[in-house]
Amino acid sequence: MTFFHGELVKPSTGLPPSTVRRTADVCGSNGELHCSERELAEQLIGQRPTLEDVARRAGVSKSTVSRVVNGEPKVRAAVAERIRKAVAELGYVHRGGLDRLDGYRDVLLDAPPPLIAEGDYTLQGGADAMALLLDQMPDLDAVFVASDLMAFGALRTLRERGRTVPGDVAVVGFGNLTPLAETTEPPLTTVHQDIEERGRLMARLLCSRSAHQPLRGVGPRCLPSVVTPTRLVLRNSA
Incomplete structure (x- = not known):
């Protein structure tokens, strides 16, 4: 299975x-x-300092550090505290998407090397990245794309190359860009994120910062890292 990620x-x-x-x-x-x-x-x-520096200082894997700095659950309190201490001691600054990509690579260390093609979150960027991956590994069987718009471009390239979806290559996007994701051929399997809830949360964070008050559930920092819930929307592309 092969993936590509759209983070520059x-x-x-x-x-x-x-x-x-x-x-x-x-x-x-x-x-x-x-x-x-x-x-x-x-x-x-x-x-x-890098994610690897924090992991080394805390004595954990990069994927564990990534989960903590992204606010994900299921990390023991003592381990999370050790990571936060390492972050403070090193002066580490969270890099968002790049940290998630590092964690993704770390988790798949024992798997066959994944291909990662760079994209720019545009239709053409997704098409070009898909073409690059097919040139590098003609028999790839799956791609995970960092945005639905790039996934639409990937579908176009696969169609032009004579590949069936999901028969030859399964495609999963991110964003659930409806109604477009429902009307592609085939309809796109994707990860849904609640944009409206993210907007409300952003407003709460900004108001909390302006009032110099910690926000319940996200700690005392003015600019916390918060991961909002997502869910997989199964359609016909994967």
């Missing part, structure tokens, strides 16, 4: 090169020290 992969620093350069340019505004300060800025940004 950033450099190992967690920041795009342009940000490194802009930071260095600001630091080097006094002229003669420009070069050395650029190098210093790159070194400092390169020392940004």
Whole structure:
């Protein structure tokens, strides 16, 4: 089984090169020290702690760290506290989708190497990523796509390549973009997320932050990481 993920992969620093350069340019505004300060800025940004650093400090797997920083349940309280302590000691900053991708890779360490194609959350991005995967592994039998829009593009490429869905390749999207997800050929199996509830939760978080009050259930931080519930919607593509 082969998957592709639509998250744009950033450099190992967690920041795009342009940000490194802009930071260095600001630091080097006094002229003669420009070069050395650029190098210093790159070194400092390169020392940004990673998910792997937190896992090593806490003595757990990267997938366990990912579950804790994403607010997922089923992690023992003592383990979660050890991870939070490591996060605080290292000054780790949660990277959202990249952390989830790291956790996904960690969980599948014992499985055959998955293929991960980058996308840009557009129809064409999904089509191009699907084409790349088919070129790399013609006999792949399943893909999980990070957005429904990219999944629509993947379906188009599979149709153009003469592959049946789900007979040859099963396709699962993310977002439950209705009514489009219900009217593709075949209708798209996808992961549903409650956008309205996410909007309400965001408003509560913002109000809580502006009032300097901790939000019940998500801890005392002003900007907590909250994972909202999802559910699989089974249709005909997988």
